Amino acid sequence: MRKANRFVAAAVAGTIACGGVAGAAHADLLGSVLKGGAIAFLIQQFAKPINTGINKVTGSAGVSVTEATKVVPIVSVGQGGYVGAAQVSGPKTSLDKVKAVGMLEGSVNGDQFRLKALVPIDTTSPKGVQLKRIKGVGVSAIVDIKI
Secondary structure (H helix, E strand, O other): OHHHHHHHHHHHHHHHHHHHHHHHHHHHHHHHHHHHHHHHHHHHHHHHHHHHHHHHHHOOOOOOOEEEEEEEEEEEEEOOOOEEEEEEOOOOOHHHHOOEEEEEEEOOOOOOOOEEEEEEEEEOOOOOOOEEOOOOOOOEEEEEOOO
8 A cells, every 4th residue: 555655656746847848848739729729710700801801902902813712721731730811712613612721831952941832722621631732723812810
């Protein structure tokens, strides 16, 4: 019985001692999850007014989009998390298939040039699936979201 109590005491002490590091890691992960969830919620709630706002901005500058448009989330293909929003444009039949914009990242010439490719795709959960680009649809605007 005493050995079991010593073991439990040692385990509790170890957990407390490591709690600062583990707690910070968990807080960072929780923060990322909450931020991704907040972005998803904001995009879902405000996609139409954001889309209208982008169309007004481009129209007033004389560069309005002539195809159909909508705002969708940008999802990190490697991580699967929501990282922002984008307006996509194209024929309505193709645009209806777009669920998100997948962000692919890479680099060229070592790390001298950092690349981000934005591809209209048919899913909001691209992690572990073959990406399917929606042809005829392009990214016409990027939306920064302040949380």
